[in-house]
Amino acid sequence: MKAAVLEKGARKLEIRDVVRPELQPTQVRVQIKACGVCGSDVHLVLHGTMPAKSYPRIPGHESSGIVLECGSEVTKFKAGDHVVVGAGTSCGKCPACLRGRENLCPEVGVLGFDADGSYAEEVVVPQRSLAAIPHDFAFPQAAILADAVSTPYHALRFAGALIPGETVAVFGCGGLGIHAVLIARALGARVYALDVDEGALANAEKAGAHEIIDLKGKVNAGKVLKEKGGIDLLADFSGYYKNIEESIRAMHPGGRMIMVGIGRDALKIGIPAALIFKQIHICGSYGSDQRALPELIELVKSGKLDLSGSITSLHPLEEAQLCLENLENRNGNPIRFVLTP
Ligand SMILES: [Zn+2]
Ligand SMILES: [Zn+2]
Structure with missing residues (x-):
């Protein structure tokens, strides 16, 4: 599959053909339709001040797409479902994870930093990372729910x-x-x-x-x-x-x-x-947990939360580096550039 890859010490993404990630029994393979470009990606790629856990690394923690394939133990999703891919990574076994409070997990991390993310045609994540969206929900708006929207939502609604x-x-x-x-x-x-x-x-x-x-x-x-x-x-x-x-x-x-x-x-x-x-x-307040995405999806569906003004522009994967540079320099006063791998 095609992906934007960051090597250790590089300040530049490289578009490459990489091997499709393997699918574990509890995981879901998602075809990425949209992935937001976040300020933390600027720190990861351009500055190196927020390093990844290991390299080479595929960034991208704000995405949405279509389920392609489910592991044998996946119960909540099926091929063809439209989903938001949550930004957090966690162990899935600790008391915090088991009660749906993944951002309190001792092993909490971020997709695209601690595991390969969604600046790619596909991503593989555990089913607990996903939230279903209706088929008429716009992918770019769904993508930014994963961090740009759910992080402040958690801060205001739950922490605050x-x-x-x-x-x-x-x-x-x-x-x-x-x-x-x-x-x-x-x-x-x-x-x-x-x-x-x-x-x-x-x-x-x-x-x-x-x-x-x-x-x-x-x-x-x-x-x-x-x-x-x-x-x-x-x-x-x-x-x-x-x-x-x-x-x-x-x-x-x-x-x-x-x-x-x-x-x-x-x-x-x-x-x-x-x-x-x-x-x-x-x-x-850090990230969000299982409560945020379903509530946000309802808020958007009901028309109470309008995210149409948040998508500055859409870009092919090849322009990931350009988007990072334009975000850093605030060219065009962006809110969110969104990649469409
Ligand atoms: Zn982010
Ligand atoms: Zn955990």
Whole structure:
């Protein structure tokens, strides 16, 4: 089959003919119809700052397609089914995996990093990685559910326990944050979108943010949010923790601060008493679990969540490298480039 392959130390994908992956009894072979190009793929391929577990490696963790073949122990799928391929990899045997909380698995990983992914004509994954979609569900939109949409969904809905009517601040409106804006709206929240990038803020406005706040310069996010009446939930996709520190003063009692973006600096809590008196939760959120995809598929089907604006453009597999470079340089203010292997 044809695949985009990354060798160790290379900063470039190579389109090659590779051997089709073998199918284990609990696994499903999926013909890839669409695969999103994610910021973490830029770190994997162009920067090497998020290395793969081993090389050569086929990237790609946001995909959808058609079931081609099922292992002998697969019970939930059959050839011809349309599916989303979940982004996470996990052991499938630990207590977390057995109760459908794969992102808490001690061996949690990401397709395309810890196993070969979907920048290819086919991928082989365990059946627990798949969620069925109806035949009229667009493949590119289904693909981005796997990470760009399900990761912020998990952060808001499960880690953040968002209640309709609450006020949400989304920090960082790139590929994940922009979907946090869409999801928060779909779940009935009032949404502030904050970023330093004009293009990202323009996307957030289009996505329906009630207000956009430009953090360029010396803007104290917490002060601005407090002046506007405060917030119940903060979701950070920027990894710039100063915003979190400053925003404690803007949190309503019982507020939740959800960290998704991975930064390099220490998180310093300057006013711990406020944290205690207001009973604010600060927690991390990583990936998603079995609950997210079925709920998201329903939200899209019902028309409450419209992802049509999220697909910037479609590209053949041969343009994977070009998509990574354009994403890095933000050429064309992209939300998601999608490959169609
Ligand atoms: Zn991703
Ligand atoms: Zn596990």
